[in-house]
Amino acid sequence: MKTILIIGGSKGIGHSIVNALVNTHNIINISRSTPQLTHDNLKHYSCDITKDDLPDIEKADGLIYCPGSINLKPISRLSIDEFKEDFEINVLGAVKAIQKYLPILKNGNKPAIILFSTVAAKLGMPFHASIASAKAGVEGLVKSLGAELAPTIRINAIAPTVTDTELASKLLRNDKMIEAITERHPLKKILKPDEVAEMAVFLLSEKAASISGQIFQMDCGIVSFKI
Numbered sequence: 001m002k003t004i005l006i007i008g009g010s011k012g013i014g015h016s017i018v019n020a021l022v023n024t025h026n027i028i029n030i031s032r033s034t035p036q037l038t039h040d041n042l043k044h045y046s047c048d049i050t051k052d053d054l055p056d057i058e059k060a061d062g063l064i065y066c067p068g069s070i071n072l073k074p075i076s077r078l079s080i081d082e083f084k085e086d087f088e089i090n091v092l093g094a095v096k097a098i099q100k101y102l103p104i105l106k107n108g109n110k111p112a113i114i115l116f117s118t119v120a121a122k123l124g125m126p127f128h129a130s131i132a133s134a135k136a137g138v139e140g141l142v143k144s145l146g147a148e149l150a151p152t153i154r155i156n157a158i159a160p161t162v163t164d165t166e167l168a169s170k171l172l173r174n175d176k177m178i179e180a181i182t183e184r185h186p187l188k189k190i191l192k193p194d195e196v197a198e199m200a201v202f203l204l205s206e207k208a209a210s211i212s213g214q215i216f217q218m219d220c221g222i223v224s225f226k227i
Helices: 012-021 080-106 129-149 175-184 193-204
Strands: 003-007 026-031 042-046 062-065 112-116 154-160 215-218
Touching: 003 012, 003 080, 012 026, 012 193, 062 080, 062 193, 080 112, 080 129, 112 129, 112 193, 129 154, 154 193, 193 215
Parallel strands: 003 026, 003 062, 026 042, 062 112, 112 154, 154 215
Antiparallel strands: none
8 A cells, every 4th residue: 555645635625635645645744723624544744834844754655745825916016025925835845845855756666746836827817927937946846846857756836726625715606606617627626625635646657657757737628628
């Protein structure tokens, strides 16, 4: 049974990934809060990725870094500190986790890393300057490490559109806003965290053995189509 290390698996997309994997994998979750799930295959470490030292782990065959932010403001209202905070949680946190666990991943069973970007890194959207800049850094990291770590470790990223999670609750806080966002997407739907989790499961699996350095848009058509 493979061991998968998940950073930020207590909420949102990360929690859906834990649910999708926990019956068939040993899961080590590292997050500030404890997942609302108990399972013999799940072990939890409380840790703030931006402040605390990461725990020592003996074995891992996969690493999924889920923490992110949605900080939407006009450029005139975004402080330099907010840019730094978004970069720290989205990029430097991922770098910290990868550097910490790279030695054990290299000894893993067909190891893979999954990071998260956003459709806003490809589609110009007002008020997304900070998060789009940070996630563009994530995409650059995936491309560079895909080359550097080949052939031992695969690394890919998933770039979701607005997803029905607590992190996006301000964007989906009433029926009118949900309807407006739904209508903006050609597939006329809101992305569900379970859908993103299934993509993560695929990218971890041997079915994706030939895929590395790629950014997978889960965009409900908003980036690819103009209808």
